[in-house]
Amino acid sequence: MLKVKQLSKKFKNQKGIHQISFECYPSEVMGIIGDNGSGKSTLLKSLALINQVDQGVIELFNKELCLNDIGFLPEHKAIIEDLSGREFIELFGRMRLVEDLILEETIKDFAIALNAHECLDVKIKTLSKGNKQKIQVMAACISKPVLIILDEPFSGLDEQNSTHMKNFILELKKNNHIILVSSHRVEDVEQVCDTLCWIKEGRLSEKQSVHYLKEQSSTIHVKVSLDPFQQFKEEKGIVDVFHEGHVSIYTFEQANLAHQFMRHVLKHRSIQTVSIHNQVCLP
Amino acid sequence: MISYLLFSIKRRWFSFGSLIIFSLGFFITLALVFMDMWFLQNQVITIQWPPHLSTHLEAYEYFEFTDNDAMINISFTPPSQYTVYPHTTNVSSETLTSLITYAHQRYALEQFDTETQNQIVVMLEPMIETSQSTSSVLPIMIISFLYFTLLGFSSNLSSDILSEKHSQALLMILSTLKRREYFLMKVYQSWINIFIQSVLVSSSILLAILLRVNMDQGKGLLSFLYEQQWIPLRFESFSQIIRILTDNTQFSLSIVFAGISFVIGLMTCMLFLLWMSLKAQRSEELASIQTPYYILIVLMYYVSLWINELQGFSQSVSSWIIHVPILSMIFHPLQLATSSVPIQISVLSILIALSLLIFILKGSYNAFKTQSI
Numbered sequence: 276m277l278k279v280k281q282l283s284k285k286f287k288n289q290k291g292i293h294q295i296s297f298e299c300y301p302s303e304v305m306g307i308i309g310d311n312g313s314g315k316s317t318l319l320k321s322l323a324l325i326n327q328v329d330q331g332v333i334e335l336f337n338k339e340l341c342l343n344d345i346g347f348l349p350e351h352k353a354i355i356e357d358l359s360g361r362e363f364i365e366l367f368g369r370m371r372l373v374e375d376l377i378l379e380e381t382i383k384d385f386a387i388a389l390n391a392h393e394c395l396d397v398k399i400k401t402l403s404k405g406n407k408q409k410i411q412v413m414a415a416c417i418s419k420p421v422l423i424i425l426d427e428p429f430s431g432l433d434e435q436n437s438t439h440m441k442n443f444i445l446e447l448k449k450n451n452h453i454i455l456v457s458s459h460r461v462e463d464v465e466q467v468c469d470t471l472c473w474i475k476e477g478r479l480s481e482k483q484s485v486h487y488l489k490e491q492s493s494t495i496h497v498k499v500s501l502d503p504f505q506q507f508k509e510e511k512g513i514v515d516v517f518h519e520g521h522v523s524i525y526t527f528e529q530a531n532l533a534h535q536f537m538r539h540v541l542k543h544r545s546i547q548t549v550s551i552h553n554q555v556c557l558p
Numbered sequence: 559m560i561s562y563l564l565f566s567i568k569r570r571w572f573s574f575g576s577l578i579i580f581s582l583g584f585f586i587t588l589a590l591v592f593m594d595m596w597f598l599q600n601q602v603i604t605i606q607w608p609p610h611l612s613t614h615l616e617a618y619e620y621f622e623f624t625d626n627d628a629m630i631n632i633s634f635t636p637p638s639q640y641t642v643y644p645h646t647t648n649v650s651s652e653t654l655t656s657l658i659t660y661a662h663q664r665y666a667l668e669q670f671d672t673e674t675q676n677q678i679v680v681m682l683e684p685m686i687e688t689s690q691s692t693s694s695v696l697p698i699m700i701i702s703f704l705y706f707t708l709l710g711f712s713s714n715l716s717s718d719i720l721s722e723k724h725s726q727a728l729l730m731i732l733s734t735l736k737r738r739e740y741f742l743m744k745v746y747q748s749w750i751n752i753f754i755q756s757v758l759v760s761s762s763i764l765l766a767i768l769l770r771v772n773m774d775q776g777k778g779l780l781s782f783l784y785e786q787q788w789i790p791l792r793f794e795s796f797s798q799i800i801r802i803l804t805d806n807t808q809f810s811l812s813i814v815f816a817g818i819s820f821v822i823g824l825m826t827c828m829l830f831l832l833w834m835s836l837k838a839q840r841s842e843e844l845a846s847i848q849t850p851y852y853i854l855i856v857l858m859y860y861v862s863l864w865i866n867e868l869q870g871f872s873q874s875v876s877s878w879i880i881h882v883p884i885l886s887m888i889f890h891p892l893q894l895a896t897s898s899v900p901i902q903i904s905v906l907s908i909l910i911a912l913s914l915l916i917f918i919l920k921g922s923y924n925a926f927k928t929q930s931i
Contacts, residue, residue, distance in 0.1 A: 320931070325732045325733060327927070345733060349729040351729075353725070355727050369565075371734060410783060415733070439638075488887060
């Protein structure tokens, strides 16, 4: 179990994290949601032992956390561009003293899980942002550490790569890892997280289970693909509408109206997919 | 830590760029070791003969002409100018003048009978025009060599760490290595890079010298360097220098101490520059933060040249300046060129420089440790 007690770090501009405490268990994926500048990355860097904290204790199974227990994916691209994907992952594997045979096996398994075969033997500088992210996450998890910290793992990923990343995280969860995932958007992480907490001005809320939050939520989202101009926005019951590329997201407060809307949308031939789900709201 | 150290060193040295630089360095070394040949091919010694003696034109006949491959070609331009093309490595202008003088003397003396010849002493004083410098070049060469080596290496450590910091790669690395391990690894890496560079340069020089030994034991080059006043003594061969060094333990030790002094100074400068550079939040700030350091280094270069000119390195200034850290890295080797340095002075100077190195090492590590990334 990961136990964080009274963790604080203050910068000269008074920003930082204040008195953060939480616990996280094996096979738990915990999401940390917050806006830009809220202290997410500071918290995760402190948990990854990259930055010194002013005070607080981090324990893993009642022992002081050490670097060998941690796999960390930074928010920004932190990659050596002139290496090939395989060379980069192997470097981190060797730094973590992973044996060559196991290293090869793990790279193979990870590449299957993330659909990243083609990224392995080409120079990283030639890869797309999403593929670079895959290489980085593979390098971070190569030694299969107990605690895996992923700072904005879905940032810049398209739908397909995002699905691969989610499957990869769920695969790690099955293997008893403790996983912390940050994002500034609940929608990105709610599908993989068991628990969520919010961070604002360096203070962390109490964590809640995603299941509980969905039950509490009265907001229902219907996602409609290939609908860039929100052609259904005049339908009954819609309280809000926004779009992400060619996908429009319609918000309802009543489940029956949402289902009725969905059936109506499905009649249109131009629409490829429609999905409906409860949206976790900020407490 | 070892894996990353090996990776960094391999990345630094096993690259196409390094191969090109090394090959270029080898060819430059080769050119330097054989430079006397090139100079001699283009060297012309003009001997201006006193005009009132130029009537002895027949003396010219004492020189035997063979073919274009002759070691020395001498041409005479009436009324009084000899032009000499010495296609050999061990002929000085003095030797040539003596040779011509002797020819003239012999011709003049032959005008008398043998008994008279034995009673006559002929004194001829020809004027020799050569372009040889009279100032001592060696100290300036040493100062410049040390200065450019310092300039080349001193930013290695800081630029290495800062490029990893600004490319964010440091975040991934520090999730695997402790800060202390990473910092020490970078310091070791810079030491190893200096060592590898020294080994490569030494091997180039050694290889070039071996090629030269096969030709003339280095006699021509050493004679050329002596005539150009680049070395203070005339040596007959490279093996003679090695013999002198092995026989003179104190001088050999002084060279070792001077080397240690330079490496300590170099490390101090590298860490000092890193300490200063850690304040840079963005790569654009780096240049403005490092500029004062480079100004100081240029200043040190000119002060070294000035003190060398002023004191000739045998005066009191040099005896205390050798104890000033950083400056000692230049003045310690420099003193070897002009005078011997007592071992106890060398040891004291090194200890003082080492104390500053340890202080800067601790300071720069503390600055790195507390920095947020």
